[in-house]
Amino acid sequence: MSIELSSLIYYPVKACRGHEVTAWNVERMGLELDRRLMIVTPEGEFLTQRQIAKLALITPVRKDDVLTLSAPNMDSIQIAIRTTGHSWPVNVWKSKGVQAIDQGDEAVEWLSDFLDTSVRLVHIADGYKRLVSQEYAVNEDDHTGFADGYPILLISEESLADLNSRLESPLPMNRFRPNIVVKGCNPYAEDTWNQIQIGDVKFAIVKPCARCEVTTIDKETLERKKEPLKTLGKYRKHALGAIFGQNVIPLSEGRLELGMSVEVVAESASQ
Numbered sequence: 001m002s003i004e005l006s007s008l009i010y011y012p013v014k015a016c017r018g019h020e021v022t023a024w025n026v027e028r029m030g031l032e033l034d035r036r037l038m039i040v041t042p043e044g045e046f047l048t049q050r051q052i053a054k055l056a057l058i059t060p061v062r063k064d065d066v067l068t069l070s071a072p073n074m075d076s077i078q079i080a081i082r083t084t085g086h087s088w089p090v091n092v093w094k095s096k097g098v099q100a101i102d103q104g105d106e107a108v109e110w111l112s113d114f115l116d117t118s119v120r121l122v123h124i125a126d127g128y129k130r131l132v133s134q135e136y137a138v139n140e141d142d143h144t145g146f147a148d149g150y151p152i153l154l155i156s157e158e159s160l161a162d163l164n165s166r167l168e169s170p171l172p173m174n175r176f177r178p179n180i181v182v183k184g185c186n187p188y189a190e191d192t193w194n195q196i197q198i199g200d201v202k203f204a205i206v207k208p209c210a211r212c213e214v215t216t217i218d219k220e221t222l223e224r225k226k227e228p229l230k231t232l233g234k235y236r237k238h239a240l241g242a243i244f245g246q247n248v249i250p251l252s253e254g255r256l257e258l259g260m261s262v263e264v265v266a267e268s269a270s271q
Contacts, residue, residue, distance in 0.1 A: 003189075003262040005198055006157060007173070007181035010034040012060040012067065013121070014146040015048040017219070018177065019061065023257040026201050026250050030144055030151030031179050033062050037081075038100070038146040039111060039119050044090040046146070047119060049214045053222040054115055067103075069110060077110050079103055079121075087125045092146055099125040132249065136206040142249050150247035153209055154180045154190055159244065162187035166231050175215045175228070176245055182262050190246045194268035201254040202265070210241030 009018040010031040015038075025032040039047050039055065049055050061068045062081070070076040082101045089097040100122035107121040124130070129143040132150055144151040155178040164170035173181060180198075182190070193205045211232060216224050232242035 003184040006183040012062040014038040015055040016058040035146045099128045152248040155245040157183040158187040194266040197263045202251040207247040208243035209245040
């Protein structure tokens with residue numbers, strides 16, 4: 001069975017819409033530019049669709065050091081991204097005091113106006129390493145940006161097809177916000193992989209992804225329902241929760257292109 005890379009998505013701003021690309025660079029921190037920016041409360045607490053579903057309607061486009069933000073019934077704005085200078089601490093889950101660079105009042109005004117609450121936009125400070133959980137790290141310095149916990153999320157098309165076969169209404173892949181989508185394997189084959197290689201880049205598959213209520217939010221209408229968590233809870237139970245997809249750590253850097261072959265270097269049956 002031949003497995004190949006079928007989709008690449010990076011998310012310029014955590015919790016906002018993703019951007020599909022045909023080729024992209026992989027860094028130790030994850031896909032280049034992926035979730036280096038984040039929306040926070042004025043006190044520096046991270047925000048996601050869990051608290052503000054409208055984040056799903058924001059389309060961020062990043063080109064070099066310019067960020068364009070668009071949303072329904074809003075004029076788009078362009079912001080010059082700052083990655084150095086005076087930093088202040090922000091919190092992402094258990095990561096406290098992550099050093100971040102504020103992106104200025106123009107971003108504040110636009111985002112706060114659209115989201116109907118006071119927020120700020122920050123970029124992870126250049127050179128700062130937010131380490132992943134050492135329980136699942138491969139190397140001591142494995143790190144990520146503002147992703148929930150790990151640099152990359154991987155899902156196979158076959159896993160989604162199997163899930164959709166169990167649902168009354170099929171769901172699109174964007175409900176699960178993956179970075180890497182592959183095809184050509186059995187459903188949930190990714191659960192048994194320990195290490196893969198795509199092109200010159202090697203990846204460690206380190207932890208199943210326990211899914212949360214973000215998957216229940218329609219990314220167009222913002223309607224919340226019980227699926228897919230209700231169904232996943234019936235047949236994808238794990239000590240971590242209802243799982244779907246795998247958290248991945250890049251072991252090397254390089255460039256990925258759609259259609260590249262995915263080689264399973266090592267398997268693990270103990271997921």
